[in-house]
Every structure is written in structure tokens, then in C-alpha cells.
Amino acid sequence: MELLKGKIKKEGIVLSENVLKVDSFINHQMDPILMKEIGKEFANRFRNENITKVLTIESSGIAPAIMTGLELEVPVIFARKRKSLTLTSDLYTSTVYSYTKKETNEITVSQKYILEGDNVLIIDDFLANGQAAIGLAEIVEKAKAKVSGIGILIEKSFQPGAEDIISKGYRLESLARIKSLHNEDVQFVD
């Protein structure tokens, strides 16, 4: 998606060979017009999947997910992150390790909101090691619903998440695919 790639080129800050900071338009300050266009793009790419729910994870996934749900006219659910669970009845849970924060979170979704027969589109901002996306997919599978696709804003293609998701048989659509962050420069996959 050229609009997103242009914004990354212009405003993204390369902090290291692995870390791209996009907190001026995605992660902390958000550009609502860009988010709207991202929602349209995901809706177009997954239009033929008969999506019934969009699932994301708090907090940075919420804005692109709500715009995608708006275009597809389906409900949007955000999974909550917790350090540890006090109560698990009526919740689907999965464990997600964050390499960035070096911590393990449990992610939870109420069993009321993902049902057998649902076609679920998973949306998240970044794909690096794939932990969050795979954790969300596990929740969908536990609900006996279908993972109809995974939509990512920024894929760091040099990390293993994308390959891992595809090897599990899921359809992956990433709007910007980054080949490398060498020399403080963002190189996209052609």
C-alpha cells in the first residue's frame, strides 16, 4: 500500500536493525485518514472471505481494526492483555510473548463474541515474530471459528512471523513489507 509505505519513509524512525518507530502516525499519535484508507484496503483484500468478525489486540490494533470493521460492516473485538489471569471461566485465552517488552502476557476474549461458524479477520499493526497474531489465531481456533485471514500494517519480513503464519496455512496480507532496516534506512520487499 503506497500511502502507508510513503508515510513510513517520511515519518518512521529506524532505532536499530530490528526496531522501526512509527509512533507519530500509528502507535501513539494516529492519523485517522490513513487509518480509514487502511480499513478500506483490508476490506478490499478480504472482501471475498465473507468476514463476520474482525479481531485485534489492544491497543495499537484497535484503530485499523475499527476502520476495517466499518468498511465490512461487521463487529470488531479487541483481545485484552493481562499479566496473569484471575478468572478464566467464559474467556478464551492464549499466551503471547513480547520480544520487544521481554514479557509474557495472557490475551483474552470473551466466549460470547467469537462463535462457531464465524469467519474471523485478524488485524494487527506489526508482524515480527508473529506471537500476537498466532495467539489471536489460537483463540479463534479454540472457538471453533475460522481464521479467514490475517491483515498486518507493517511486516518485518526479515523476522520469522510471516513465514510461520503462512506455514500454518493462514492467508496473510501485509500492507508494507520491510526487507531490512540496515543503515537507518527502510528497505521494502519489492
Add this chain to the structure above:
Amino acid sequence: MELLKGKIKKEGIVLSENVLKVDSFINHQMDPILMKEIGKEFANRFRNENITKVLTIESSGIAPAIMTGLELEVPVIFARKRKSLTLTSDLYTSTVYSYTKKETNEITVSQKYILEGDNVLIIDDFLANGQAAIGLAEIVEKAKAKVSGIGILIEKSFQPGAEDIISKGYRLESLARIKSLHNEDVQFVD
């Protein structure tokens, strides 16, 4: 706002005299078409305030805030919550006590994103004791920007937050104002 009040009447669950659960359309599962209408409503109510930024707090404020920012065509910032701060340089911070969760969080916003001269519209899902909204307002004041208004989806008018905000001189617009939750019934302020 009749659309929101109707949805609360239909889908809200009164858990106690103080607690209204709206996690089927606001807090966990979200209704994107409702959120879009909420964004339009806030944009209309605050159109004359020359808003330059929308500020909210993760996670439930993000969906209505991004829709409001889309209508007003301004950036949206979400404050982050943390248990304790490791690094405070280049961040504005404030302390917020949650009566629901019985815990204190620090909320933070990067100093890059709220500037002197900004007219900031604060958006949040619930107003009860007013801690989150007042914490966000403190951050705006620290940045020497103006709190141009506070927009709330659901105000529990029988709790002190609304009065507290108005007594501080801020303009408050709540889309649904709840008078009481007695006998498992939602009564709105006329």
C-alpha cells in the same frame, strides 16, 4: 444521543447500582457503525472549538476517538497506562486512580504530540469519578495547550466526575447521561 441510549437500553447489563456493562458494543466487542455516528456527533458538538488534536486513553477510548478525529480531520493521540514509570524524560505524565480496578496507573503522552497552542478535545468511554478525564486534562495543561472540551460516551451522573469537571471550568459533552442504575434498570437524565 438517542442511538447510543437505545443501544444501552437494549444491550447494556446492569451489574450493580454502580456498574453498567457495555462490552457487547463499546468495551470489548465494538460496533463500528455506532462508533462512526459517535464520532460525527462529537465533531458536530465541538465543531466551533477549532480542535487541533483529539486525546484519549487506551484502550476503550481509541475507537470513538479515531472516529472523532476522522470527522474533524485532526490527529488522535492515545495516552498509555503504566503501573510505574521507568523513563519520564520527554513524556508528560499524570496519575490516575481506577476505582473499578482499585489500582493507580501513570498515564503518559509523548511531549512531541501535544504542543503549546493546540486546542485539545479529550474523549473517553465512561465518566464516573472523572479520574481519567482529569488526568488527561492535566497532561494538556502541562503542555500549555488548551482543553477545548471533554466528550464522554456514558456519564454516570450520580457519581462526582461530571460535577468535578464542570467546576474546573471545562466544557463537558456526554452522549448518554445515566441518573441511576437502581433495580437493574438504566434511568437516563432527562
